[in-house]
Amino acid sequence: MRQSxxxxxxxxxxxxxxxxxxxxxxxxxxxxxKVAAGIYDYLxxxxxxxxKVENIVRENMNKAGAIELLMSVxxxxxxxxxxxxxxxxxxxxxxxKDRGEREFCLGPTHEEVITDIVKSQVNSYKQxxxxxxxxxxxxxxxxxxxxxxxxxxxxxxKDAYSFDIDDAGxxxxxQKMYDAYRAVxxxxxxxxxxxxxxxxxxxxxxxxxxxxxxxTGEDAIMSCTKCDYSANxxxxxxxxxxxxxxxxxxxxxxxxxxxxxxxxxxxxxLGVDIKHVPKTMIIRCEGVAYGKEEKTVFIACMVRxxxxxxxxxxxxxxxxxxxxxxxxxxxxxxxGCAVGSLGPVNxxxxxxxxxxxxxxxxxxxxxxxxxxHIKNVNLERDAKIEGYFDIRNAxxxxxxxxxxxxxxxxxxxxxxxxxxxxTKYSESMGAKALDKNGxxxxxxxxxxxxxxGRTAASAIEQNYDESGIIWSKAIAPFEVVVVPVNTxxxxxIKKADDIYESLLNMGVDxxxxxxNERAGVKFNDADLIGYPVRVSxxxxxxxxxxxxVLIRRTKEVILxxxxxxxxxxIKEILDTKVL
RNA sequence: CGGGGCGUAGCGCAGGGGUAGCGCGCAUGUCUUGGGAACAUGAUGUCGCAGGUUCAAAUCCUGUCGCCCCGACCA
Numbered sequence: 080m081r082q083s084x085x086x087x088x089x090x091x092x093x094x095x096x097x098x099x100x101x102x103x104x105x106x107x108x109x110x111x112x113k114v115a116a117g118i119y120d121y122l123x124x125x126x127x128x129x130x131k132v133e134n135i136v137r138e139n140m141n142k143a144g145a146i147e148l149l150m151s152v153x154x155x156x157x158x159x160x161x162x163x164x165x166x167x168x169x170x171x172x173x174x175x176k177d178r179g180e181r182e183f184c185l186g187p188t189h190e191e192v193i194t195d196i197v198k199s200q201v202n203s204y205k206q207x208x209x210x211x212x213x214x215x216x217x218x219x220x221x222x223x224x225x226x227x228x229x230x231x232x233x234x235x236x237k238d239a240y241s242f243d244i245d246d247a248g249x250x251x252x253x254q255k256m257y258d259a260y261r262a263v264x265x266x267x268x269x270x271x272x273x274x275x276x277x278x279x280x281x282x283x284x285x286x287x288x289x290x291x292x293x294x295t296g297e298d299a300i301m302s303c304t305k306c307d308y309s310a311n312x313x314x315x316x317x318x319x320x321x322x323x324x325x326x327x328x329x330x331x332x333x334x335x336x337x338x339x340x341x342x343x344x345x346x347x348x349l350g351v352d353i354k355h356v357p358k359t360m361i362i363r364c365e366g367v368a369y370g371k372e373e374k375t376v377f378i379a380c381m382v383r384x385x386x387x388x389x390x391x392x393x394x395x396x397x398x399x400x401x402x403x404x405x406x407x408x409x410x411x412x413x414x415g416c417a418v419g420s421l422g423p424v425n426x427x428x429x430x431x432x433x434x435x436x437x438x439x440x441x442x443x444x445x446x447x448x449x450x451x452h453i454k455n456v457n458l459e460r461d462a463k464i465e466g467y468f469d470i471r472n473a474x475x476x477x478x479x480x481x482x483x484x485x486x487x488x489x490x491x492x493x494x495x496x497x498x499x500x501x502t503k504y505s506e507s508m509g510a511k512a513l514d515k516n517g518x519x520x521x522x523x524x525x526x527x528x529x530x531x532g533r534t535a536a537s538a539i540e541q542n543y544d545e546s547g548i549i550w551s552k553a554i555a556p557f558e559v560v561v562v563p564v565n566t567x568x569x570x571x572i573k574k575a576d577d578i579y580e581s582l583l584n585m586g587v588d589x590x591x592x593x594x595n596e597r598a599g600v601k602f603n604d605a606d607l608i609g610y611p612v613r614v615s616x617x618x619x620x621x622x623x624x625x626x627x628v629l630i631r632r633t634k635e636v637i638l639x640x641x642x643x644x645x646x647x648x649i650k651e652i653l654d655t656k657v658l
Numbered sequence: 659c660g661g662g663g664c665g666u667a668g669c670g671c672a673g674g675g676g677u678a679g680c681g682c683g684c685a686u687g688u689c690u691u692g693g694g695a696a697c698a699u700g701a702u703g704u705c706g707c708a709g710g711u712u713c714a715a716a717u718c719c720u721g722u723c724g725c726c727c728c729g730a731c732c733a
Contacts, residue, residue, distance in 0.1 A: 091682065091694070092670045096726060106669095116725065170659095171731075188733090222659075222731060236733055288733095297732090390730080403730065496733060530733030564692050599693035606693090617692055627692090 080557070082592045086123045089604050099295050101539035102227030104548050108608045110556070117224025117232035119532075124608065127556040128535045129235060133214050135266045135553060136237045136529055143259040145210040145239050150192045152216060156182035158191040161508045167366070167400055173220045185218035190504050190526060193240045197522065198510035204244035207512065207522070208252050212239035214531065228532035229492070230297075235532050241525040244514050246501075249523040253499050256527045260289050260495050263529065268551030268658055269538060272491060274300050275310035277391045278498055286498040289529075290491030291537040300491045301473045305484035312488075313391040315473035316480040321438040329441050329455040331424075336452045340419025342384030345452055349443060356384040356443045357436055359421040361410045361428065362393055366400025377405060377413050378465075379426050381444075382433040386471040393470050396431070420445040423462035424453060430464040433471045492537040493530075500524040542632075548609030549632050551658050557590040558653060560610040562602070564617035566595045574641065575616040578626070581646030587653065606631070611657045614649055628652055 090107045097103040105111045110125030121129055137147065156174070159165035165172075173185045186192065193211060201207065214237045224232045241252035257273070264271045269291045276288040288311055290300055301315035302308070310316065339348045346356040358381070365375045378397070382388045394402035410418050413428060422444030423430045436442070441455040458464055475488045502521040505511065511519045535554065542549040552558055559582060563575035572593075579591040590610070592601045598617075605613045613629040620627055621641055628637040628649060635656075639648045 088668080088683090090669055094669065095664085095671095098727075113725090169731085217733080219732070223727095223729090225727085230732080234733070238733085401731095493733065528733050533733060562692095567691070595691095597691055597693085597695065599691095599695085602693045604694085615692070619692070 080590045082590055083594050085590070087604075087608070089607055097227065099226045099229065099540070100543055101229065101536040104539055104543060104607070104609075105227055105536065108548060111228065117221055117230065119228060119231060119233070124556045125535075128550070128554055129531055131554045131556075132267060132531050132534050133235070133237070136214065136263050136531065139259045139263045139266070140212050140237070140239060142262075143210070143255045145212045145256075145259075147213060148196075148211050149213050149215060150186070150189050150196070152186050152218070153183050154186045154189075154192055156184065158195055158508075159184065162191050162194070162504055163507055164191070171219045171221060173218050186215075187217055187219040188236075188526075188528070189213070189238055190240065190500070190524075191508065194504045194508045194510045194524070197240075197242055198505075198508060201242065201510075201512055201522070203512055204514050208241065208243045208248050210239055210241040210252055210256070210525075212237060212527075226536070228536040231532065234530060237529040237531060239527040241527070242510075243523045243525075244512060244520070246523055249499060249501075249525055253497065253525045256497050256525065257287065260497065260527070260529070264289060264291070264494065264534075267534060267538060267554055268542075269494070269534070270541060271494070272300060272302065272309050272489075274302075274491070275308075275314050276496065277311065277313040277395070286496060288493050289495035289497075291494050291534075291541060292489060292491050293537060293540040294490055295540050296490035296492040296537075298491050298493055299472075300489050301475075301477070301486045302489060303479035303482060303484050304487050306479060306482040308479050308481040310473075311493075312472050313389065315477075315486070317434065317469050317471060317473050318478045318480050318483075319434040319437070319467075319469065320478055321435065323438050324440045326440050328457050328460065331456050331461050332454045333446055333451055334454050335450060337450060339452075340417075345443060346384060349452070349454070351443055351454075353384040355439055355441065357381045357433075357439075358384055358388075359423060359426070359430075359445060360388055361405040361413060361418075361421065362388075362390065362402050363405045363409065364394065364397045364399035364402045367397050373400070377409070377428050379421065379423065379428045379430045380433070380470055381423060381430060381436060382471045383435050383439070386433065386435060386474070388433075388470055389472045392468075393431070396468055396470065414447055416445075416447050416449055420447060420449050420451065422447055422453060422456075423458065423464060424456065426462070430462065431470060432458060432464050432467050434467045434469055435471065437467050492533065492540065494534045494537055495527075495529045497527040498525060500526055543609075546603070547607035550609045550611055552611045552653065555588075555611050556608065557588050557610050558657075559587055559589040559612045559614060559649065560605050560608075561589060561591040561614045561616065562598070562605065563591070563593060564598045564601075564615055566593070568618050571616050571618055571621060574621060574626070574645075575614075578614060578616065578645050578649070581644075582649060585646060585650055587646075587650060612649070612653055630657060632658065 088109045093103050094106050112120040217236045221232050243249040272290045274288050276286045278286045299312040339345045342356045342358045346353040366373045367376050390402045444456050446453050477486045505521040510522050561579045563571050565571045582589040615627040624641050625638040626641045
């Protein structure tokens with residue numbers, strides 16, 4: 080490609096809308112343009128990167144035996160009503176009506192559609208296992224889109240779905256995708272980690288997330304310092320361990336605590352260790368099953384003052400559809416006092432207590448009365464509790480559930496997520512097939528997603544410097560840029576052209592910056608856009624019979640002989656020295 | 659959805675009742691050519707939108723829309 084006839088507009092200043100580095104650099108490099116909140120155009124340079132990521136994904140999906148198809152973006156409400164998600168998916172599902180007042184949505188994911196397809200096409204175990212995938216634009220009306228391609232409302236996703244006649248088969252299909260995902264992120268040159276994850280609104284029995292490690296990541300990951308165990312903090316198991324305090328149980332005593340409300344304030348005010356000042360929170364759990372009905376229930380959760388409650392865990396314990404902190408007015412209604420004075424004694428709601436509180440005695444709790452706390456409370460003696468549960472976030476230093484070593488916390492960007500769905504959708508939507516015994520049984524499913532744009536963005540989060548992006552060769556918009564330094568020098572132009580043409584013929588994805596600009600402008604653009612290799616053809620070096628090759632990542636400069644097969648030498652450098 | 663902030667040229671910003679501004683970028687020319695040169699000339703705006711106040715509104719008032727940031731969701 081000749082840059083003079085291509086379509087690249089770089090920007091010197093950082094657009095004020097961009098907060099994170101990948102967003103800033105993608106805008107400055109002219110790869111994307113914002114259309115609306117969380118909705119972006121992919122400009123030619125950005126699209127090239129997207130396509131490269133897509134192709135890596137496609138290759139690895141095919142290699143794993145998955146088969147590509149393409150489903151509709153617009154989906155009828157009926158399918159979502161069948162699965163039961165029309166009412167549960169929430170506002171993220173963008174709904175609308177056609178001219179005939181029929182209800183539709185923009186596909187945020189395709190379990191319903193794919194299950195409907197398979198239901199109509201697959202009748203026998205002989206047609207399975209089968210894994211189908213597509214690479215397509217999704218729409219989720221995110222509460223808060225941000226960070227450019229990192230969390231868009233409209234985004235490109237690879238989604239795959241596996242179908243097996245039994246659980247054992249489904250596990251094999253799952254494992255194949257797991258391996259393929261590792262291969263994809265390795266091929267993209269991303270340092271990543273696979274972690275245990277919560278299944279969220281997709282549902283299913285277990286799942287793994289693929290996390291690109293980056294400090295700017297939105298997810299907290301707890302990893303064992305010794306073994307392989309890693310989990311999203313939402314999921315990370317906290318091992319119930321500790322030693323019961325042997326302190327003598329003192330009589331409980333109500334104390335005035337003025338306007339002290341938070342655990343920290345109260346602990347300080349009373350001169351008590353924060354560990355002995357648990358916080359009590361009221362949580363609203365929606366969609367809790369009671370026989371055939373679903374109800375909204377409010378519960379009280381207690382964790383140590385220095386711990387944080389984990390709503391995902393609470394949700395799972397209650398088998399609820401959602402768990403959120405109750406609104407202040409709801410707390411007032413339920414308990415009759417404000418948020419800062421809650422406690423388990425005389426609590427009208429069921430009290431779920433974190434395991435860590437098993438081990439402390441003589442604690443301080445809110446009196447459910449404004450301005451008062453109760454000292455020397457011992458839960459088993461003084462309160463009626465539902466039991467002890469793992470309902471808090473893990474923190475660094477907690478013990479690994481697998482080997483007992485300590486957790487450490489890192490941050491990551493979720494670029495892939497795989498779920499073992501089981502029969503959740505096949506049952507609700509009636510996707511069944513005959514097994515070997517001629518019995519009609521629900522198909523066992525898995526689903527598997529990769530955020531394509533997010534993968535590209537996280538590659539930048541992980542690889543940049545003060546001058547710009549550092550693409551890995553696999554997903555760079557161009558592998559090589561050839562820069563004729565002196566555009567008024569015919570010999571330079573000719574040499575640069577030769578090299579460019581030869582590289583092109585050798586199948587290298589190469590751009591020649593043939594603009595009549597000063598060297599600095601072109602160099603800065605090349606650095607910003609982040610081509611892995613820059614070839615500078617300049618008058619001075621050429622006079623000495625040299626052409627300069629710069630490796631973007633290492634800034635290593637290699638002078639190569641300008642005579643002979645220059646392109647081949649560049650190709651060799653590209654193949655051997657560049658990631 | 660709650661809290662905070664911002665809407666003026668492609669980008670970054672200033673201005674704050676009386677002619678629409680600056681820097682970068684863009685165009686033309688001269689000159690320059692190994693790390694964002696210089697000079698000259700020039701083009702580009704519903705001052706987010708709608709009402710209102712006023713002789714006069716980018717500016718004041720009311721409403722509205724959009725965007726960004728901080729908290730609960732997800733690829």
